[in-house]
Amino acid sequence: MPTTEPGRRRRPRASTVIVGALLTVGALVTAFPFLWMLFASVKPRGESVAYPPHLIPSEPTFEFFAQLFNELDFGRYLVNTLAIVAICMLGLLLMAAAGYGFAKFTFPGRDALFFLVLATMMIPGQVTMIPSFLIINGLNLTNTLIGISLPMLVSGFAVFLFRQFMATIPTEVLEAARMDGAGEWRIFFSIVLPMSGPILAVQVVLTFIAGWNSFLWPLIIANDQKLYTLSVGVSLLNQQIATNPSLQMAASTLMVVPILIVFVVFQRYVVQGFTLSGLK
């Protein structure tokens, strides 16, 4: 399959080289804003507003990263964001359980309830934003981490993916465990979950990305600065665009770099997640 192997195989054709070159240019243009962000985050303020602009900083400094943590409370935002990611991981267990319930049990109302799950995938977030706020407010959960996390905890799409995957687990395995006297929860935790490794990996990565990046909902629910997430903190820096781009770029870097690391390490799963969704 590899067409780029030198010597033994034929050289790639001219048209492939041209396409490759075009795609490379496109890829560089696509990635350029990130490159700009990284370099700008270590530019002293004078350099970041200099005209004409330079990509490479001549006197790099990390003072803006220090400022984010020392003066702007980004340490707290980071902890809040990680807490939300952790809570969302619990949601993952709920969705896995639901996927298992739909995949391996027959019960009255199953098809109707599963249709309901699918239907929630079609309902746009912006439509539910105001009513969800009213519901959270009615439950007295505004300005709590729970209130921020609850509506993000489950998604119909993830339940669907879990169900699709778990339907392929052989029922005999589960029956054998029942014969041996294992309880239903024990079967779920010690047989079904371990056998669902690939789909769990996908979901953990997607959940991390979604929780880490979540913006609109935390913005709506968190009025107290103590509960701001990174994304809310970063968006507030927008007012400083004219005054201090370096500080903004440092904050953006702080948000983007962990995702890039997660992406590079787990790239296979991220892509698999979108492939698993059965879009062929």
Place this chain on the structure above:
Amino acid sequence: MKPRLVPYLFIGPALLLLVTFGVLPIAVALIVSFTDMNLAGLGDWSRIQFIGTDNYTKLFADRAFWGALSNTGLFAAIGVPSVVIASLLIAIGLNRSQGRFFRALRSFYFVPAITAIVAISLVWGYLFNAQFGLFNYLLSLVHLPPVAWLSDPLIVKFSVVWVAVWRGLGLNVIIFLAALQGVPKEYLEAAAIDGASEWRRIVSIEIPLLRFAIFFVTITTVIAWLQFFDEPFVLTKGGPLGASTSISLFLYQKGFSASQFGYASAGSVVLFVIIAAITLFQLRLRRADADY
């Protein structure tokens, strides 16, 4: 534990949350849209009045609402074809080779899709900056006058769409790549033996076989653009003078900045009806297509 209850215990918690925050909100929006609920009503429900269809009457007379609606239409009209065509072309290009180099390139296109919107919008805001931004500098290199990327009422519409297209490509490239991998190699080889040119193979074999993926990407992209929010919110707050305000942003401003929950809910219901109608229309088109 009764065996008959077991499945309900497994699906219960997730279903409860899905219903509470996925289905119930539609009903809540509908009810609230017939009231004058605002910040006072939020604290004390007895201050909420049922006002019938007043919110809807007011909404349809609101020039800002029509402005947001026509902006959203324009965003979708530029954004949807750009995203669908560009991501299809990129995917077909990336699919030419399974070599290491081409696979590495995929990541570059995908990264904007997974990074935080606030962070990347700040970066774009910096690049667009009228005084020290890079884009105006690049224009000056070719002796073009500076452009007010985010403060000109017409140009700003294209600036926010540009960022959103950039961000929207990655996900759709992946979807198209997955679909392209499902195209049987034999078809392409057979066509090659018959002397079909590359271009011909792409147009006559790959694209027709991607019909479902194209349909899927189009439908999800249309819905995504009707909900367009993040880029204008972070880059421009909808300005200048509402020139980049989308429907979602309009709802956010009415609901959360002005605390007019009843009024904003009426807007949510209208948005829901528009999205549902367009989705049903597309599904119907699809069915007609399948018959053929």
